[in-house]
Amino acid sequence: MARLYEYQSKKILKEEGIPVPQGDVASSPKEAGKIAQEIGRPVVLKVQLWVTGRADLGGILFAETSKEAEKKAQDLLGKKIKNYVVEKLIVEEKLDIQSEMFAGLTIDDTSKAPCLIFSSVGGTGIEEISQKYPQKIVRSPVDVLKGFKDYEARDMVRKVGISGKTMLFLSDVLVKLFALACKYDARSVEINPLVLTTDNSVYAADCHLTIDDYAVFRHPELGIEVAREFDRPPTLLEKIAYQVEKKDHRGTFYFFQMVDDVSPEGKYIGFNGAGGGGSMMSMDAVMNKGFKLANYCDTSGNPAASKVYRAAKIILSQPHIKGYFASGSGVASQEQFHSARGLVKAFWEDNLNVPAVIRLGGNYEEKAVEILHSYLKNVPARVEGYGRDDSSEFCAQRLENLVQENNFHSHMVPPWQEPGHDFLSSYSFETVTGKIFIHHQKCLNCQTKGCIEACRAQILELENGKPFLNISQEEAQKGKCTECLACELYCKFHEQDALFIHLPIPGLKEYRDRIGKED
Amino acid sequence: MSILVNERSRVLVQGITGREGMVRTRLMKDYGTQIVAGATPGKGGREVYGVPVFNTVGEAWEKVGPIDASVIFVPAALVKNAAFEAIDAGVKLLVLVPDRVPIFDVLEISNLARREGAVFVGPNTLGLLSPGQAVLGMIGGRAQSAREWFQSGIVGVSSRSGGMTSAISYYLTKAGLGQSTILHVGGDAVVGLSHPEVMEFFEKDDQTKIMVMFGEIGTTQEERVAELKEKGDITKPIVAYIGGKAAKEGTRFSHAGAIVEGSAGSHESKVQRLEKAGVRVVESIFDIPKVALKLKKNLEE
Numbered sequence: 001m002a003r004l005y006e007y008q009s010k011k012i013l014k015e016e017g018i019p020v021p022q023g024d025v026a027s028s029p030k031e032a033g034k035i036a037q038e039i040g041r042p043v044v045l046k047v048q049l050w051v052t053g054r055a056d057l058g059g060i061l062f063a064e065t066s067k068e069a070e071k072k073a074q075d076l077l078g079k080k081i082k083n084y085v086v087e088k089l090i091v092e093e094k095l096d097i098q099s100e101m102f103a104g105l106t107i108d109d110t111s112k113a114p115c116l117i118f119s120s121v122g123g124t125g126i127e128e129i130s131q132k133y134p135q136k137i138v139r140s141p142v143d144v145l146k147g148f149k150d151y152e153a154r155d156m157v158r159k160v161g162i163s164g165k166t167m168l169f170l171s172d173v174l175v176k177l178f179a180l181a182c183k184y185d186a187r188s189v190e191i192n193p194l195v196l197t198t199d200n201s202v203y204a205a206d207c208h209l210t211i212d213d214y215a216v217f218r219h220p221e222l223g224i225e226v227a228r229e230f231d232r233p234p235t236l237l238e239k240i241a242y243q244v245e246k247k248d249h250r251g252t253f254y255f256f257q258m259v260d261d262v263s264p265e266g267k268y269i270g271f272n273g274a275g276g277g278g279s280m281m282s283m284d285a286v287m288n289k290g291f292k293l294a295n296y297c298d299t300s301g302n303p304a305a306s307k308v309y310r311a312a313k314i315i316l317s318q319p320h321i322k323g324y325f326a327s328g329s330g331v332a333s334q335e336q337f338h339s340a341r342g343l344v345k346a347f348w349e350d351n352l353n354v355p356a357v358i359r360l361g362g363n364y365e366e367k368a369v370e371i372l373h374s375y376l377k378n379v380p381a382r383v384e385g386y387g388r389d390d391s392s393e394f395c396a397q398r399l400e401n402l403v404q405e406n407n408f409h410s411h412m413v414p415p416w417q418e419p420g421h422d423f424l425s426s427y428s429f430e431t432v433t434g435k436i437f438i439h440h441q442k443c444l445n446c447q448t449k450g451c452i453e454a455c456r457a458q459i460l461e462l463e464n465g466k467p468f469l470n471i472s473q474e475e476a477q478k479g480k481c482t483e484c485l486a487c488e489l490y491c492k493f494h495e496q497d498a499l500f501i502h503l504p505i506p507g508l509k510e511y512r513d514r515i516g517k518e519d
Numbered sequence: 520m521s522i523l524v525n526e527r528s529r530v531l532v533q534g535i536t537g538r539e540g541m542v543r544t545r546l547m548k549d550y551g552t553q554i555v556a557g558a559t560p561g562k563g564g565r566e567v568y569g570v571p572v573f574n575t576v577g578e579a580w581e582k583v584g585p586i587d588a589s590v591i592f593v594p595a596a597l598v599k600n601a602a603f604e605a606i607d608a609g610v611k612l613l614v615l616v617p618d619r620v621p622i623f624d625v626l627e628i629s630n631l632a633r634r635e636g637a638v639f640v641g642p643n644t645l646g647l648l649s650p651g652q653a654v655l656g657m658i659g660g661r662a663q664s665a666r667e668w669f670q671s672g673i674v675g676v677s678s679r680s681g682g683m684t685s686a687i688s689y690y691l692t693k694a695g696l697g698q699s700t701i702l703h704v705g706g707d708a709v710v711g712l713s714h715p716e717v718m719e720f721f722e723k724d725d726q727t728k729i730m731v732m733f734g735e736i737g738t739t740q741e742e743r744v745a746e747l748k749e750k751g752d753i754t755k756p757i758v759a760y761i762g763g764k765a766a767k768e769g770t771r772f773s774h775a776g777a778i779v780e781g782s783a784g785s786h787e788s789k790v791q792r793l794e795k796a797g798v799r800v801v802e803s804i805f806d807i808p809k810v811a812l813k814l815k816k817n818l819e820e
């Protein structure tokens with residue numbers, strides 16, 4: 001669920017005809033003063049943050065005049081509330097409240113329908129309301145094919161004892177609320193409080209809207225940066241990761257950081273799960289061993305080796321982790337050697353100095369484990385690969401032992417390496433998300449020409465002892481080259497190290513540079 | 520018997536000419552599934568691995584006769600239309616493989632399916648497999664692996680994780696326990712057949728004697744299973760594992776459905792609720808075969 005801020009939600013409400021208090025959003029004291037002046041009545045200033053209980057945290061202030069509003073805005077903007085810095089405020093008219101109510105929508109997995117909720121009391125959380133005043137709350141699952149009719153809305157409002165004009169106002173809000181939920185693919189809507197003023201008007205005084213992640217593509221106008229459930233704005237590294245995911249649809253790559261700062265003392269590890277259930281089970285297993293996760297990550301659904309490589313590079317951009325744990329369900333349908341190759345390239349490039357335990361059970365696991373073991377025996381830290389007959393608990397124990405043997409040594413994030421000069425001028429072709437360079441000069445010393453056979457896609461061919469594409473550059477770029485990394489690993493470990501696959505990750509170089517400076 | 524699919528099921532593949540559709544058709548056929556037709560708009564007249572392709576599901580039905588199940592491999596944004604088409608044509612079992620189907624689309628499919636007496640598995644599912652008979656979707660990845668990993672027997676497996684569907688079934692096979700049907704309900708917040716509905720199918724199935732459930736935090740599926748058990752609607756023994764013990768509230772862990780909202784759907788509450796209803800909840804996946812073997816012994820005595 002991609003969350004919207006209150007000001008974004010209110011903008012949508014207003015457009016869809018649900019009354020909201022007069023006001024606007026401000027990012028400077030001046031703007032706040034100007035909005036207050038336009039309103040010309042006492043106003044309320046509310047910080048725009050994803051925290052609950054803003055009033056108790058000092059995030060809601062009142063002002064009688066525009067001067068006062070400007071001053072109070074000055075106090076609020078830039079203030080830190082629960083780790084978030086206030087960047088935006090809503091400045092809006094202060095309502096004369098007669099009573100507070102609640103209107104909302106959730107999606108109910110039991111009835112497999114959207115469910116409208118209305119309560120004649122509001123202000124506090126809906127769970128509290130349903131406990132304290134169960135008779136004042138009505139829920140109504142909606143038939144999506146039929147839609148939500150005005151008479152159904154009136155019936156909901158009538159059930160909590162509201163009649164007359166107010167009932168008509170409120171039922172109108174409910175009908176519009178359902179319409180906008182459908183229009184914007186809302187995962188949830190919460191208008192709380194829905195205020196009845198002393199002059200008997202109805203206003204949405206506060207509102208929160210979340211959008212279905214999977215439907216964000218239908219709503220570019222919302223400008224959602226990272227379409228993922230978060231209870232906070234995304235971190236820089238998460239944004240970098242999300243761009244990787246967005247540009248490459250071969251398999252999923254889901255990444256988020258579990259802590260703001262990985263402390264050097266903590267027993268943190270980089271976590272790379274595969275498949276939702278397997279990832280969660282593996283997470284439970286390592287946490288049972290007293291490890292803490294710096295991040296959660298899930299690479300699954302048959303990701304290309306290049307995608308797993310990028311995931312590993314992003315995970316390894318977190319300083320102070322003590323180890324790397326990769327584990328899935330244990331019996332994956334996907335060909336596991338792709339993941340193995342992605343990890344090898346990342347670990348090798350970063351000269352991994354914290355231990356890694358990789359549980360790659362599933363199709364072709366023997367080959368996957370063999371790739372890990374044979375190619376990573378020379379990195380400073382120990383890397384152990386396991387298969388379907390080794391439990392995640394056992395693997396977590398192995399990591400525990402290895403981290404101890406490694407004296408709880410912390411991971412240092414190395415700078416990002418661009419391809420060397422000698423490569424830049426060599427033969428090259430583009431792939432779906434990167435570029436392959438072959439230093440033909442070096443190939444002259446090659447005995448085996450093994451890259452040709454390593455390429456299962458069979459797109460490399462020898463010409464005068466040097467490998468070239470046997471298809472057009474366009475075909476390679478469109479996906480004939482699967483970015484399986486087999487040619488590079490073969491050449492690096494068995495031959496002349498003449499082939500380099502450059503897989504850029506926008507923003508990661510700068511990110512790593514910054515971390516290097518901070519350390 | 521198995522549930523939902525067997526060697527006699529006549530199966531259609533929607534989106535059969537796409538990359539995913541082709542690869543999975545091959546797996547399904549190799550495993551023995553009766554794939555009678557495929558459908559891709561505008562590609563009628565072709566063949567994929569010997570399967571005739573038609574422009575619409577209706578045309579396929581006309582030409583090859585009744586269709587029991589349709590497996591859908593079209594882009595997420597087109598799943599709703601494909602599902603509507605299959606339901607309208609009269610197909611009663613749908614498997615929606617794609618990930619990232621918008622939730623309102625799923626609600627509409629669900630609504631139409633209910634009206635027409637159809638059921639669906641997914642979205643975001645690896646599908647289902649009845650060992651030795653047929654597979655719908657992509658469980659096992661390769662027919663050879665699927666034959667090796669899964670064997671026919673008395674355990675019904677229902678899982679919210681695709682990988683774990685295979686993993687649990689493989690560990691059962693290794694312990695000498697075969698499966699009646701294994702089914703991945705899908706990882707989304709709203710799915711067609713959810714755990715309680717699958718359990719009800721298993722309850723009615725003669726072959727199934729023991730049921731295994733891989734649950735996760737979030738949604739009400741496991742709680743509803745507990746309810747059925749308490750009411751006596753389910754009498755067969757259930758072994759369950761609930762993932763996400765270490766998950767924190769308000770954050771989604773991979774699956775769209777795996778999110779704890781408020782106090783509902785947490786690991787602790789699910790485990791308590793299930794245990795109270797008499798479901799055996801284990802701490803490790805590797806305990807599932809052990810407990811299942813004991814249950815089998817009890818049943819034989």
Ligand code: SF4
Nearest residue numbers: 443446450451491496
């Ligand atoms: S294996 Fe390496 S050195 Fe040998 S031909 Fe291929 S790219 Fe050149």
Ligand code: SF4
Nearest residue numbers: 455481482484485487
């Ligand atoms: S050229 Fe061949 S071996 Fe190399 S990455 Fe591409 S597909 Fe793989």
